[in-house]
Amino acid sequence: GQQVMQIPQYQHVQEGEDFTTYCNSSTTLSNIQWYKQRPGGHPVFLIQLVKSGEVKKQKRLTFQFGEAKKNSSLHITATQTTDVGTYFCAGPGSGNTPLVFGKGTRLSVIA
Amino acid sequence: KAGVTQTPRYLIKTRGQQVTLSCSPISGHRSVSWYQQTPGQGLQFLFEYFSETQRNKGNFPGRFSGRQFSNSRSEMNVSTLELGDSALYLCASSLFRQNTEAFFGQGTRLTVV
Numbered sequence: 001g002q003q004v005m006q007i008p009q010y011q012h013v014q015e016g017e018d019f020t021t022y023c024n025s026s027t028t029l030s031n032i033q034w035y036k037q038r039p040g041g042h043p044v045f046l047i048q049l050v051k052s053g054e055v056k057k058q059k060r061l062t063f064q065f066g067e068a069k070k071n072s073s074l075h076i077t078a079t080q081t082t083d084v085g086t087y088f089c090a091g092p093g094s095g096n097t098p099l100v101f102g103k104g105t106r107l108s109v110i111a
Numbered sequence: 112k113a114g115v116t117q118t119p120r121y122l123i124k125t126r127g128q129q130v131t132l133s134c135s136p137i138s139g140h141r142s143v144s145w146y147q148q149t150p151g152q153g154l155q156f157l158f159e160y161f162s163e164t165q166r167n168k169g170n171f172p173g174r175f176s177g178r179q180f181s182n183s184r185s186e187m188n189v190s191t192l193e194l195g196d197s198a199l200y201l202c203a204s205s206l207f208r209q210n211t212e213a214f215f216g217q218g219t220r221l222t223v224v
Contacts, residue, residue, distance in 0.1 A: 031210055042201060043154070045212040088154065092209045097167045098144045099203075099213060103153035 002027050002094045006102035014110050019076040021105035023089035030092055032065055032072045033099065038085040046074075046087075079109045113138065115204050115216035123222045129190040132219045136183050136204030143185040144213065145177060148199040157200075160185050161208055192223045 003026045013019050023032065031050045035043040047056055049065035049072060056063045060083075062075045076083055086106045090099040116135040124130050136143050145157040156169040160179035177187040183204075189196055199220050203213035 033212060035213075035215075042215040042217050043203075043213075045214070048210075048212060090213075093156075093167075098142075098156060098159045098208065100156070101146075101154040 004102040012108045023072045025070045033090045035088045117216035121220045131188045134185045134202030140204035142205045144203045146201045197223045
């Protein structure tokens with residue numbers, strides 16, 4: 001079945017450093033979504049990318065969707081302690097199935 | 112508008128017992144999906160309901176079941192609980208079945224002892 005893989009699994013950074021997580025799908029995606037889950041919380045929607053090569057920014061966060069629509073990345077510039085959490089990418093399942101999530105990247109920020 | 116509400120928030124059960132979890136989606140959302148989240152496996156899809164019908168089911172044993180009511184509220188049931196069923200169970204509602212953001216509830220933390 002369809003798989004969505006994310007790397008790295010964990011990332012520890014000093015506050016102020018940049019952070020990037022990568023997402024790869026085994027199949028072409030019609031769109032990709034990103035979610036953030038704070039420790040002890042639930043996943044919260046961040047953004048959806050639809051177009052090939054699309055780049056979207058939300059303040060310090062930059063999201064990219066690959067040209068082949070099989071990969072995506074999330075880049076955070078100058079991390080802050082508020083960025084701590086697990087970042088998940090998710091794509092629509094094959095056929096008409098709901099979202100398939102990557103296993104997430106857990107970000108720790110050391111002040 | 113009110114978010115997705117899951118009850119109860121925490122639950123402790125003994126092996127062999129059964130449990131029912133409840134999810135009230137955002138008003139107007141007819142699609143409800145359930146996920147199991149464990150530290151090692153991430154978010155694993157359990158099932159999806161739309162208009163009171165189960166549309167998709169993940170790779171879980173038959174002990175896991177669910178249903179959706181006419182008001183879109185959904186319940187999931189786990190029978191004959193095993194220690195490995197300990198997890199955070201998350202419900203997500205969305206306006207459409209695909210290509211739209213999912214709104215998650217706070218989850219039910221189930222501990223099986």
